Amino acid sequence: MxxxxxxxxxxxxxxxxxxxxxxxxxxxxxxxxxxxxxxxxxxxxxxxxxxxxxxxxxxxxxxxxxxxxQSPDKVFAQTVPTDPCIYRFYEIVGVYGPTLKALIHEEFGDGIMSAIDFEMSVTRQAHPKGDRVKVEMSGKYLQYNVW
Amino acid sequence: MxxxxxxxxxxxxxxxxxxxxxxxxxxxxxxxxxxxxxxxxxxxxxxxxxxxxxxxxxxxxxxxxxxxxQSPDKVFAQTVPTDPCIYRFYEIVGVYGPTLKALIHEEFGDGIMSAIDFEMSVTRQAHPKGDRVKVEMSGKYLQYNVW
Amino acid sequence: MxxxxxxxxxxxxxxxxxxxxxxxxxxxxxxxxxxxxxxxxxxxxxxxxxxxxxxxxxxxxxxxxxxxxQSPDKVFAQTVPTDPCIYRFYEIVGVYGPTLKALIHEEFGDGIMSAIDFEMSVTRQAHPKGDRVKVEMSGKYLQYNVW
Amino acid sequence: MxxxxxxxxxxxxxxxxxxxxxxxxxxxxxxxxxxxxxxxxxxxxxxxxxxxxxxxxxxxxxxxxxxxxQSPDKVFAQTVPTDPCIYRFYEIVGVYGPTLKALIHEEFGDGIMSAIDFEMSVTRQAHPKGDRVKVEMSGKYLQYNVW
Amino acid sequence: MxxxxxxxxxxxxxxxxxxxxxxxxxxxxxxxxxxxxxxxxxxxxxxxxxxxxxxxxxxxxxxxxxxxxQSPDKVFAQTVPTDPCIYRFYEIVGVYGPTLKALIHEEFGDGIMSAIDFEMSVTRQAHPKGDRVKVEMSGKYLQYNVW
Amino acid sequence: MxxxxxxxxxxxxxxxxxxxxxxxxxxxxxxxxxxxxxxxxxxxxxxxxxxxxxxxxxxxxxxxxxxxxQSPDKVFAQTVPTDPCIYRFYEIVGVYGPTLKALIHEEFGDGIMSAIDFEMSVTRQAHPKGDRVKVEMSGKYLQYNVW
Amino acid sequence: MxxxxxxxxxxxxxxxxxxxxxxxxxxxxxxxxxxxxxxxxxxxxxxxxxxxxxxxxxxxxxxxxxxxxQSPDKVFAQTVPTDPCIYRFYEIVGVYGPTLKALIHEEFGDGIMSAIDFEMSVTRQAHPKGDRVKVEMSGKYLQYNVW
Amino acid sequence: MxxxxxxxxxxxxxxxxxxxxxxxxxxxxxxxxxxxxxxxxxxxxxxxxxxxxxxxxxxxxxxxxxxxxQSPDKVFAQTVPTDPCIYRFYEIVGVYGPTLKALIHEEFGDGIMSAIDFEMSVTRQAHPKGDRVKVEMSGKYLQYNVW
Amino acid sequence: MxxxxxxxxxxxxxxxxxxxxxxxxxxxxxxxxxxxxxxxxxxxxxxxxxxxxxxxxxxxxxxxxxxxxQSPDKVFAQTVPTDPCIYRFYEIVGVYGPTLKALIHEEFGDGIMSAIDFEMSVTRQAHPKGDRVKVEMSGKYLQYNVW
Amino acid sequence: MxxxxxxxxxxxxxxxxxxxxxxxxxxxxxxxxxxxxxxxxxxxxxxxxxxxxxxxxxxxxxxxxxxxxQSPDKVFAQTVPTDPCIYRFYEIVGVYGPTLKALIHEEFGDGIMSAIDFEMSVTRQAHPKGDRVKVEMSGKYLQYNVW
CATH class of the missing domain: 1.10.260.40 (lambda repressor-like DNA-binding domains)
Structure with a gap:
């Protein structure tokens, strides 16, 4: 197979x-x-x-x-990624994770951004001091259930 | 102090x-x-x-x-974050890390997106099936040195 | 505070x-x-x-x-829990995790059970050979986005 | 063999x-x-x-x-599972583990739910806002021995 | 409290x-x-x-x-214990774990020794070449459910 | 070879x-x-x-x-064993380790049970409420040296 | 390939x-x-x-x-390196890491030394008490963005 | 004290x-x-x-x-440092560790650079495209003993 | 107390x-x-x-x-010690562990050196190229039991 | 090769x-x-x-x-060794590490025993109560640099 x-x-x-x-x-x-x-x-x-x-x-x-x-098994390494290009994103999540959470809660309430109903793009942003990488993510807001 | x-x-x-x-x-x-x-x-x-x-x-x-x-010591936990709102971003980096790297290399060459010359925003995106969280990141492209 | x-x-x-x-x-x-x-x-x-x-x-x-x-920070230990009453649930997820995934995919498609739009109960089930603990979970099915 | x-x-x-x-x-x-x-x-x-x-x-x-x-060796990875479909169950055990323990103790006494004399099902639950995944577990209550 | x-x-x-x-x-x-x-x-x-x-x-x-x-939270360190008196028991479980499993399966079938319906003693065993520590454990045999 | x-x-x-x-x-x-x-x-x-x-x-x-x-290299996994039959012994050492140490010290003095000059057996114990697994260990008592 | x-x-x-x-x-x-x-x-x-x-x-x-x-995947082991020749550099980063940070901040401000726009050399330094290994690193100073 | x-x-x-x-x-x-x-x-x-x-x-x-x-206890965290300014040095040791070893062996023989008979400096290097951080290390070469 | x-x-x-x-x-x-x-x-x-x-x-x-x-609880950190003076002994055990085992087996048979019936000294050894640290250990040979 | x-x-x-x-x-x-x-x-x-x-x-x-x-890559496992014959040396370093450091500092000053300019022997020591394993190590004393 x-x-x-x-x-x-x-x-x-x-x-x-x-x-x-x-x-x-x-x-x-x-x-x-x-x-x-x-x-x-x-x-x-x-x-x-x-x-x-x-x-x-x-x-x-x-x-x-x-x-x-076929539905994939999404298996990824759980140790810190070593490749510098990927590590920088991990560093961003580490430094700004609590900030993302605080701003989502302020704007939406007690919930999260979905990583399933989700999309992302990577584009070039021209800039006089050197071009920039632009990453955009969009995920559905999911509210915690109360039962 | x-x-x-x-x-x-x-x-x-x-x-x-x-x-x-x-x-x-x-x-x-x-x-x-x-x-x-x-x-x-x-x-x-x-x-x-x-x-x-x-x-x-x-x-x-x-x-x-x-x-x-004052310059901060940017200390963050290195174990997987447990809070679901933060974890989902970790999951995104895990699943899409190699994709981000491949597309940066295709568009820019052998280098990375800076996490230092960097900025980010979180906004609400209205949507008929439920509003969405939009996260935008922009970091300067840095090319590896050859010496 | x-x-x-x-x-x-x-x-x-x-x-x-x-x-x-x-x-x-x-x-x-x-x-x-x-x-x-x-x-x-x-x-x-x-x-x-x-x-x-x-x-x-x-x-x-x-x-x-x-x-x-207030929105909580859902922080839980990520090492294996040692208390036997909690560990047994961890063991169940370890042994039956791939089975849960296979049956969800067979019945619903490429997606997951939400842990956010989610509810759970614990009840007693009378049984002649000794009463049983019944745990019921229900979470919304979320389909992966294609974009 | x-x-x-x-x-x-x-x-x-x-x-x-x-x-x-x-x-x-x-x-x-x-x-x-x-x-x-x-x-x-x-x-x-x-x-x-x-x-x-x-x-x-x-x-x-x-x-x-x-x-x-033949009796199996039930070997499963002990790091946090990365596949989102399996991870959500791990998150549930992490968030609700102490709750499961407290409610079992309140209803039954000092003991646990067996993961050996145990059974589980996964079914579809129709729902107007989107169908739900229902997971039911039942395990024999085991009382700690005093000797 | x-x-x-x-x-x-x-x-x-x-x-x-x-x-x-x-x-x-x-x-x-x-x-x-x-x-x-x-x-x-x-x-x-x-x-x-x-x-x-x-x-x-x-x-x-x-x-x-x-x-x-009151029901205890049985929390114990999950790293290898360092005290030599305790470590030796860990070493025994490491070396003889698969042997215990094989002999339980040979004698009883597909199941385990309960650590809940369980008792243990520690006694002195006189011996001409130096006294010995005798540890006896007894736990109910639990058969895996088939459903 | x-x-x-x-x-x-x-x-x-x-x-x-x-x-x-x-x-x-x-x-x-x-x-x-x-x-x-x-x-x-x-x-x-x-x-x-x-x-x-x-x-x-x-x-x-x-x-x-x-x-x-030939003398073996006694290599065993040092992560918690996942097979339930072996894990229960690990749980016993975790819960009762300090108890074993306290009772050995009370009976013998400052020393340990040898895991080298050691023997063990596994037998069936008939019991009206269900047969039991009996595990017996015996190891030479070793006193710490003072020099 | x-x-x-x-x-x-x-x-x-x-x-x-x-x-x-x-x-x-x-x-x-x-x-x-x-x-x-x-x-x-x-x-x-x-x-x-x-x-x-x-x-x-x-x-x-x-x-x-x-x-x-081709752009490499810079994958390196994240456990402490065991080879003594490499370990000594790890020891230096561990002991002098906070010192490097303090002196960079004192001289340059809130930023870092780039590991991408970076170069390094290894040379022999003659010395009467035994020759020495000289390692020189030079990386562009990157200032944190404020936005 | x-x-x-x-x-x-x-x-x-x-x-x-x-x-x-x-x-x-x-x-x-x-x-x-x-x-x-x-x-x-x-x-x-x-x-x-x-x-x-x-x-x-x-x-x-x-x-x-x-x-x-007084002689210090040089205790430093052994997990990957998270502060970006310190992490970059860790990344350098990870990426260039085997290179440092290969070049030391080529130039000196079977040995290492001492981290004890060792010195280091951090200075500013003016540069038209942005000033650079210069780090210089010098350690005595130590040859492995043969006996 | x-x-x-x-x-x-x-x-x-x-x-x-x-x-x-x-x-x-x-x-x-x-x-x-x-x-x-x-x-x-x-x-x-x-x-x-x-x-x-x-x-x-x-x-x-x-x-x-x-x-x-009183009998001590011999608790020591199980991560690699960072202090260079202690680490070097850890490095020696890592590099020469299999050698110690092979030579003990060659000279004595299938057994170990006791760490309980054990003694150690640290002394200065004068040497023209610089004094040396001498560490001597002596532990009773213990033979594995056959039963 | x-x-x-x-x-x-x-x-x-x-x-x-x-x-x-x-x-x-x-x-x-x-x-x-x-x-x-x-x-x-x-x-x-x-x-x-x-x-x-x-x-x-x-x-x-x-x-x-x-x-x-050829110069070797001295790679050794960094988890605790499980073989009892090797583990006992690890236990000795764990228990007596701070003692070795204190006595070296008392006798020599602020420095370490070299693991590079180093030698070791393993010999049999006859003893009426059972022969003993004697391990002798000798390493050059290295003083920390002040600069």
Whole structure:
């Protein structure tokens, strides 16, 4: 049985061979680059039609369709990530976590931002002192139940 | 000697007594709510003039000015945060960390988003199926040195 | 400033002195025993009216109303709990976690059970070979977003 | 020697090929879906007759009968699970663990809910604001010995 | 409110002042030394009558009766214990754990020895090459449920 | 070079094929079941003659004699064991460790029970309310040196 | 697909066979020894021209050029390093970390030394009582943003 | 008895009151800023004469002389430091540790850089694109013994 | 009740006031310096007569005799020690642990060196290239039991 | 490329086949048994001539000479070792670490025992109550630098 890791490796190889970018693949599929990349590396599930389109675009084996459409096990390392590019986001959550919580509570009440009904983008922001990385997240507000 | 924790407690008490909000305090100071909250709880340093304005606004003791303007020790717990509102952001970094890295590399090259030359906002996004929390981050792109 | 821990201690002392039970307090408040206990020990926030009713019932100081109605920091130990009564639930999640996930996916699709829009009860189940503890949980199904 | 992991992989492959569901397999065996899934993935032992029925149903090799009927080593990761669907149950045990203990003690005395003489189900609960996942657990009450 | 730790300290002081031993106290109470010590240091709950007898024997304050009869939170360190006398038992469980499991399964079936319906003793065993410590444990066999 | 793990696997396979039990093998060798099992799985060393007898009994290759007679590296996981049957013993050491130490000190003085000059047994204890598992340990008392 | 680890092994083998040193390779490439070694073992990315020069110098397969020029995942162990030569640097950061922070703040203000716009050298310092290792680091000062 | 922590707090308070800098204090003592700061915060021992000079300079109590001259217990947290200014040095050791080792071995042989016979400085390096932090370390090379 | 920590602090203060050394105190008591220091800081128990002699020598309160003669809880940190003087011994055990085991097995058989029937000394060894620290340990060989 | 682990395995096999002991091999090489064993298992580097002598003695392939003479990566597990023979040394460092430090400081001053300019031996000490293991360590005293 093919796994999500097997398919991810096939995608990376085919993408390199075809000279494609994540942004380009995402556009072809009609999805965002963040969702597209995360589903390609096995952290999200493609809808059936999108899985088929990706398999056609990259010339992957048919079996890959089912694997890409399957619910993933979202397993990530729980130790502090060491790669500096990823670590900085961890540092931001550590430093600003209580601030995010305080401002959500002030604006919305006793609840949280959903990480399931959620979307995110990464874009370039031109800036005279050097361009900037812009990350935008949006998640549904969920109120705690009282029963 | 007064510590940043002592001042944070004084601020929380005075804010509650005066019926103020973080957004309101931020507006008065001419700063963002995220920076204002994080500097009030001791995770950032206020510029001298802003520290003085805050002390005046909340009627804090004079000694607090120096403490608020001092470089903080940004100490945060390194175990997974348990509060669900904060944990969800940790989950997002865990699931989408490699995606953020891949898209930054595709768009900018071999480098990272700075967490020092950085800013963030939290806002409400109206939505027919339930309002959403919008979090925006912007950090300067830093390229790795070759020497 | 009074904390949630301070109020929890006042509640435990008053409850003991008055000879009340969690079930009894919950009935008086018109809430479930699980929610009532967890909000009393600082893991949930009482609606304003319920906080007032509890303060009246147990003769707590007025300041406790605001504290009980405040959003909690849900901080719990992340090491394996040692108390055998709590550990057994941890063991159940460890042994049956992948089973819960597989059956949720089979019945609902790619998503999760919410722990926010959530409720739980604990009841006695009479049984000829020895009574049983029955625990029931119900949480809203949340589907992963595709964007 | 075939291991429980080997057999679990054979079951997953055969189940997919035959288009079966966990609920369907459980019904054929006359067992619950929770027990069936957990025994198939190696976390419980099938009674001999059930192991034989499963092997017949899925066309597994004869050697699998003995493996399925064998006492398992219930090994699960002890770090916090990262998959959001499983993590939410861990969060529930963390937040409500002391509440479960307090209510069991109030109703039953000094003891615990058994995780050995135990059963569990997962069902769909229709709801106008979105269907809900219902999880029910029942375990024998065990009183601490005094000697 | 007096805690189990407060009472344990009162017991240790009174025991030392009165020149009593754990074995002697246990005999007076009509309980075993292991149960008596563990309930005195807060790891078990005395039945009401035994708590009263202990309070009378050692001249403790009346409030201690309720504390001694209360269900304990059995919290123990989860790192390897460093004291050599305790560590050796940890080493035994580490080395012989799989052996205990294999022999229980061979003799009884798919189940465990209860740590709740459980008792233990520690006695001296005379021996020509040096006396030995004898530790005996007995726990009810519990069979896994099939449902 | 054959390792202790290789030989353990050969023993398990041969034992299953021959329909033997640990108790039966132990009797044939003139050793206890606990020692026999732990030496078979590589946690103790067989005396040369016993290693030869075992190899003859199970028809193992000659090279296994030397491996079975070799000093083992007693490596065991140091995280809390998850299998419920083994975990309960860990829980017992956690809850009763300080009690074992206090009673050994009361009876013997400043010292420990040896885990090297040590033996253990596991037997069935008939009981009207359900049979019990009896575990007996005996280790030489070792007094701390004063120099 | 060839990985950075595969290429690192090819480099080590070719370097040994050719009798080259890191310093020699660095000189040929017109880069520093620190950058050269770290990029060879997969912790930095070579500019395209340098990657081509290295592949030519050591006779590596063409595919290695792309791998050497690719952004690395900077994954390092997060437990304390055990090798004494590396551990001493960890000890230095542990002992002098707060000193480095205090002196940077005194000289520059509220900010940090960049580890991205960064360079380092290792050289021999002759000394009558025994030669010394000299390590020099230089990183751009980054000021915290106020917004 | 006064501890090193007590004296460190007295020094910080007196330094602030007197408007001194670490560099200024170091110059007065005839020592480097790095050694001076680390000995003030309790991570190194001042020679007797330097301890006396510091006590005179800052008007500390006489007892402080002995405390400052005493061998310290160099205790530092072993989890990853969270403050970004300190963390970056940890990141450098993680990324470049094997490189430091390889270059020391290439230049010196089988040995290490001493962290005991060691010195360090932190200085400002003017730079057109923004000033840089320069850190220099020098430690005696120690060769492994062969015996 | 006075604890071993209380007495250790009294000893350190009295020793400093009297200008004594550990070696001097040990000689007066007729014990080794290693045992004397470890029993003074609470890691060993003095025989009754030695406890009395120490109390007389340093003018400690009478209650200290019983505390010094009591069995200690040998609790030590289990994380890697950070103080360089202690860490080096940890490094030695890490590097040479398997060597110690192999040589003990070669010389003695399947057993260990006792850490209970054990003694140790620390002395100065004059050496032309710089004096050396000599540490000598001696522990009874204990053979594993076969039963 | 042959690794130190590969060579260690070849040495163990050849040593067993030739019926040699570590002490015997050490004598032939003119080195101590401790150094010899640790260099054979990859924790130290043999001088070139000794590496050649060992390769000749045991009939190893020529490539092994370079591997044995190479600087090792001294990687050891940082969790507490479980093998009782090694653990006892860990226990000794834990219990007596602060004592070693105090006595070194009393005799030598503010410094440490080197683990690099270091040697060790393990010998048998005849004793009427049972032979003893004697371990002797000697390391150069290193004084902390003041600068």
């Amino acid at each position: 093919m796994t999500k890791d097997d398919v991810a490796l096939l995608i990376l190889t085919a993408k390199k061979a075809a000279g494609l970018t994540w942004t380009g693949i995402a556009e072809t599929l009609g999805l965002s680059p963040v969702f597209t990349h995360s589903a390609c590396v096995g952290m999200n599930a493609f809808p059936q039609a999108k899985a088929e389109a990706l398999v056609a675009l990259l010339g992957l084996p048919d079996e890959a369709v089912g694997v890409l459409a | 007064m510590t940043k924790d002592d001042v944070a407690l004084l601020i929380l008490t005075a804010k509650k007594a005066a019926g103020l909000t973080w957004t309101g305090i931020a507006e008065t100071l001419g700063l963002s709510p995220v920076f204002t909250h994080s500097a009030c709880v001791g995770m950032n340093a206020f510029p001298q003039a802003k520290a003085e304005a805050l002390v005046a606004l909340l009627g804090l003791p004079d000694e607090a000015v120096g403490v608020l303007a | 009074m904390t949630k821990d301070d109020v929890a201690l006042l509640i435990l002392t008053a409850k003991k002195a008055a000879g009340l039970t969690w079930t009894g307090i919950a009935e008086t408040l018109g809430l479930s025993p699980v929610f009532t206990h967890s909000a009393c020990v600082g893991m949930n926030a009482f609606p304003q009216a319920k906080a007032e009713a509890l303060v009246a019932l147990l003769g707590l100081p007025d300041e406790a109303v605001g504290v009980l109605a | 075939m291991t429980k992991d080997d057999v679990a992989l054979l079951i997953l492959t055969a189940k997919k090929a035959a288009g079966l569901t966990w609920t369907g397999i459980a019904e054929t065996l006359g067992l619950s879906p929770v027990f069936t899934h957990s025994a198939c993935v190696g976390m419980n032992a099938f009674p001999q007759a059930k192991a034989e029925a499963l092997v017949a149903l899925l066309g597994l090799p004869d050697e699998a009968v003995g493996v399925l009927a | 007096m805690t189990k730790d407060d009472v344990a300290l009162l017991i240790l002081t009174a025991k030392k002042a009165a020149g009593l031993t754990w074995t002697g106290i246990a005999e007076t109470l009509g309980l075993s030394p292991v149960f008596t010590h563990s309930a005195c240091v807060g790891m078990n709950a005395f039945p009401q009558a035994k708590a009263e007898a202990l309070v009378a024997l050692l001249g403790l304050p009346d409030e201690a009766v309720g504390v001694l009869a | 054959m390792t202790k793990d290789d030989v353990a696997l050969l023993i398990l396979t041969a034992k299953k094929a021959a329909g033997l039990t640990w108790t039966g093998i132990a009797e044939t060798l003139g050793l206890s079941p606990v020692f026999t099992h732990s030496a078979c799985v590589g946690m103790n060393a067989f005396p040369q003659a016993k290693a030869e007898a075992l190899v003859a009994l199970l028809g193992l290759p000659d090279e296994a004699v030397g491996v079975l007679a | 060839m990985t950075k680890d595969d290429v690192a092994l090819l480099i080590l083998t070719a370097k040994k066979a050719a009798g080259l040193t890191w310093t020699g390779i660095a000189e040929t490439l017109g880069l520093s020894p620190v950058f050269t070694h770290s990029a060879c073992v997969g912790m930095n990315a070579f500019p395209q021209a340098k990657a081509e020069a290295l592949v030519a110098l050591l006779g590596l397969p063409d595919e290695a050029v792309g791998v050497l020029a | 006064m501890t090193k922590d007590d004296v460190a707090l007295l020094i910080l308070t007196a330094k602030k009151a007197a408007g001194l800098t670490w560099t200024g204090i170091a110059e007065t003592l005839g020592l480097s800023p790095v050694f001076t700061h680390s000995a003030c915060v309790g991570m190194n021992a001042f020679p007797q004469a330097k301890a006396e000079a510091l006590v005179a300079l800052l008007g500390l109590p006489d007892e402080a002389v002995g405390v400052l001259a | 006075m604890t071993k920590d209380d007495v250790a602090l009294l000893i350190l203060t009295a020793k400093k006031a009297a200008g004594l050394t550990w070696t001097g105190i040990a000689e007066t008591l007729g014990l080794s310096p290693v045992f004397t220091h470890s029993a003074c800081v609470g890691m060993n128990a003095f025989p009754q007569a030695k406890a009395e002699a120490l109390v007389a020598l340093l003018g400690l309160p009478d209650e200290a005799v019983g505390v010094l003669a | 042959m690794t130190k682990d590969d060579v260690a395995l070849l040495i163990l096999t050849a040593k067993k086949a030739a019926g040699l002991t570590w002490t015997g091999i050490a004598e032939t090489l003119g080195l101590s048994p401790v150094f010899t064993h640790s260099a054979c298992v990859g924790m130290n580097a043999f001088p070139q001539a000794k590496a050649e002598a060992l390769v000749a003695l045991l009939g190893l392939p020529d490539e092994a000479v370079g591997v044995l003479a």
